[in-house]
Amino acid sequence: MEGQGFINMSPRTQFLPSLVISICSTLTVLSSTPTAAQPATVDFTVSGTSTIRGWTCTVQATVQVTPGSSDPAPGFTAGVETATLTAPVNAFECPNDEMTEHLLDAMKADRFPEITFQLEDYEVSGQQVETTGALTITGVTESVRFPVSLAPSGEGIEIEGELRLDMTTFGVEPPVVMLGLLQVRPQIRIEFEGLIAQ
Numbered sequence: 001m002e003g004q005g006f007i008n009m010s011p012r013t014q015f016l017p018s019l020v021i022s023i024c025s026t027l028t029v030l031s032s033t034p035t036a037a038q039p040a041t042v043d044f045t046v047s048g049t050s051t052i053r054g055w056t057c058t059v060q061a062t063v064q065v066t067p068g069s070s071d072p073a074p075g076f077t078a079g080v081e082t083a084t085l086t087a088p089v090n091a092f093e094c095p096n097d098e099m100t101e102h103l104l105d106a107m108k109a110d111r112f113p114e115i116t117f118q119l120e121d122y123e124v125s126g127q128q129v130e131t132t133g134a135l136t137i138t139g140v141t142e143s144v145r146f147p148v149s150l151a152p153s154g155e156g157i158e159i160e161g162e163l164r165l166d167m168t169t170f171g172v173e174p175p176v177v178m179l180g181l182l183q184v185r186p187q188i189r190i191e192f193e194g195l196i197a198q
Contacts, residue, residue: 039063040063040156040194042061042062042159042192042193043060043191043193044061044085044087044191045058046058046092047191049185050183051185055094055099057103059088059091060091061085062086064082064083064084064086066082068080071123073122074127074157075156076150082118083118083119084117085116085117086114086115087114087115089109106167106175106184107138108138108139115137116136117133117134119131122148127149128150129148130145130146131148131161135163138170138171142170146161146162146163148160155197160192161191162190163190166186167186168186174186
């Protein structure tokens with residue numbers, strides 16, 4: 001009807017505004033939902049000493065970080081919602097096959113194929129983050145606290161961390177070989193470093 005501001009819209013035309021509103025709503029939800037970064041590969045090292053010599057075994061581990069609404073950290077302006085580190089036990093490489101075999105036996109690799117760390121909380125101090133989380137080795141989970149360095153670079157965020165622990169706390173029996181001449185001490189050091197792409 002003329003003069004009354006009434007616009008006669010076809011069914012197809014009437015559908016367009018609701019379609020636009022639906023798309024905008026979907027984009028708003030997606031933009032506000034934190035997305036997990038692709039898993040980063042990091043060098044993961046376990047080392048210790050024995051009555052004869054020191055030893056070091058290495059493996060490629062992965063770190064999965066999900067940004068989120070929490071305290072900002074170096075390289076993560078919106079903070080970190082979740083972070084998980086996973087090391088495949090069966091992929092460890094030691095200086096020789098015999099040492100690798102002893103490590104896999106001690107770690108019960110056939111039953112517990114992964115070492116995992118799940119971030120629970122963190123405190124930021126400069127470029128360093130004091131992390132607290134759940135570390136699981138041979139099916140035993142313990143709360144641990146250790147510092148992690150985060151250094152933003154042009155390619156992403158360089159990450160580096162280290163913690164020391166007693167392997168017997170996690171049910172790992174230190175290997176004894178050579179008729180007892182070589183006894184592995186229970187104190188070990190775990191180190192990891194790599195690059196998280198953004």
